[in-house]
Amino acid sequence: MENFIARAEKTLARIHELAAISEDADGVTRTFGTPAFLRGSALVQSWFEQAGLRTRLDSIGNVRGRLVSQHPGAKTFVIASHIDTVVNAGRFDGPLGVLLGLDLLESLRARNVELPFHVELIAFSDEEGVRFHTTYLGSKVVAGSFDQSLLTKTDAAGISLTDAIHTMGGNAATLAADAIPADQWLGYFEAHIEQGPVLWERNIPVALVTAIAGQRRVELTFKGMAGHAGTVPMHMRQDALAGTAEFVLAVEQFGVERNTALVATVGKLDVRHAASNVIAGEVTCSLDLRSADADELQTAYEALYAQADAIATRRQLSLHWNLIQQTAPVTCDAGLNQHLTRAIADSGYPAVELVSGAGHDAVPVSFVAPATMLFVRCFKGISHNPLENAELPDIAAAIQVSEQFMLNLIAAN
Template identity: 75%
Template sequence: MLTYTERAARVLQRIQELAAISEDDYGVTRTFGTPAFVRGSALVRSWMEAAGLVTRIDNIGNVRGRLLSKRVGARTFVIGSHIDTVVNAGTFDGPLGVLLGLDLLEQLAARPLDMPFHIELMAFSDEEGVRFHTTYLGSKVAAGSFDFSLLTKPDARGISLAEALDVMGGNVQELASDALPANEWLGYFEAHIEQGPVLWEKKIPVALVTAIAGQQRVGLTFTGMAGHAGTVPMDMRQDALAGAAEFVLAVEQYGLAHKERLVATVGKLDVRNSASNVISGEVTCSLDVRSADAAQLQAGCEALHAQALAIARRRDLGLTWSPIQQTAPVACDAEMNKLLAQAIAGAGHPVVELVSGAGHDAVPISAVAPATMLFVRCYKGISHNPLENAEQPDIAAALEVSERFLAQLINHHNHA
């Protein structure tokens, strides 16, 4: 029998094999529906098949492998994460959870065991939302909450989601049938790199996720008057870029003033018809506000909207405020978290509780099943970056904790 260290080495090897499948030669980019994504999905499915799982790729592109219980009426416990990436990504965000889950099921499949429930490993197809600018496509189909109006949504090249699914071999008429019915869900577990620096700084390998922050994303456009940089007096300008710059700093200041309760970010700035000798006439920027407290999230967005309006009035600018996405905070399931905390302590680690500021597939799944998450330490908390890394000892620790958690869950349902 392999040690946890040896098993972690195998997980790392598979992560690197998957990372080698990319849309470019200089990094890891594997966005939903691309040829690289399809090749990556086929590789993950081949590993599931080799482990003895019953596999399929569903109509949204999720790779799914089931370890079946022999009990009549057994429900399904799902282990999952995603295999799509952002552009120029790291190698661990998503695939770590999938391939750690695969290792767990390999161990279970290799020995005779009276399973009280099915276990299904789901490698979700699109969590990041890069191509169609909407997140959780894969997990929403599995949860039965997919928005069918998205099928007409085009990507940057004008290809609709429905057309992309057709190229992948999916059948949009069968999407609804890919949902696991709500009454068949037993629970959900996801392991994921922390994407933050807490565990790295504390030198602790894993943490219990208590909640996932809610998000509000907004697009703002400041509209002024383009003009010649050399001829319009400074006090007579309607400089849209100056207004946007003031808003960027206002967002940072608000976030710092409320740092215990939320984070706020402007991550994108688009200066229309920009030139070094032109006063900007139109600037569009993004706003991303996140909090585990729904009231604080709403209050923060309202306060920043008011600040944007005040900046626009003071500078004689037009302002459009366009909400793009809103996700409510999600609390992880108390009973599942109790079992996971016991597994962490049983493996000899302190039980560190963290709120996830990043979104995860556990968000849509939590609407139909009790969900729990395990964070794994990553290098300096870096993510969505080629420097993203998780070390073998930490992955070994995550494997032991996850296996203890599954054993406790199986034991609990065997004696229920």
């Protein structure tokens, strides 16, 4: 274990060095295509090159490094995560998986392990979707599922995705060429902090991810009639904020009643022309639904639409309901999961199985290749927050398990 601790220390030092590159001084913010993101990307690329990987930057800004097999017709096994962040993020969400992968490839190369397949390490450029309100830009390009219509989307400054790609040195016209063809994939592995409290509370360093929850994201607007707070009688009001508040509580109650099957969240509220002495005439809010069960997700979507519509009708409000994003639930590959489960057990840890409520780059990849994931314990399950932390012994355990997984996979092929 002493060797894995030393390797974890090196990985942790890299995580801290990357975290020092940020758009702001107080936290960690590296959104897709910004100067801070480009500096971070260049640092990661330099580490790939120093490790002796065949390194390149593709057109969407993914940093890609390969260990090449000498076997004719070898397929490609991908190890990956992302290096973009949310605003005011933590250090570990994404970079842990990339830099743990770098350690694995350095170890395989140093030991002259004969590879029956190519291994490609990828630092995806955009998983969080902060700048253009999209997710998985980097991994969708690699999986060959990038939606060309996204190129016209603009950020808050009016810059299109096409222009952002060109500013980064990429070429939007060549994105399709950066995909790994479906028949050339062997599989996909991603290590990631849990972003939940289960491993922390059970004091277990790692877990197998069996599935990734599907998501529905909705933007909905209630419209009523703005009016003077002091002159419109209560029974004559068309208060959009009161209607929205009723919907927020209905969402919470719906989620509580189905706690084991799904989670439901309203995380954003926009009161148009808000003032303390004005009855709100228009309010927009978000709805985030997540479940590993596709039928449960559809049922929740329909039921909450019906509740929103009923609230609007009863309160004489209009309702605009806009589905802005949906992803199907993903079940991780049984074969790769067997290798990973055995690696966990061989490393001396209990084989805990978890479903991920958060989305990951494994989602788009899973539609073209077998995918598996390893969760790593994080402090109190806190994520998307500067308090996010993975401790040295847990990183060492993740390196140990991941290396055993790779050796199992190499032996099986």
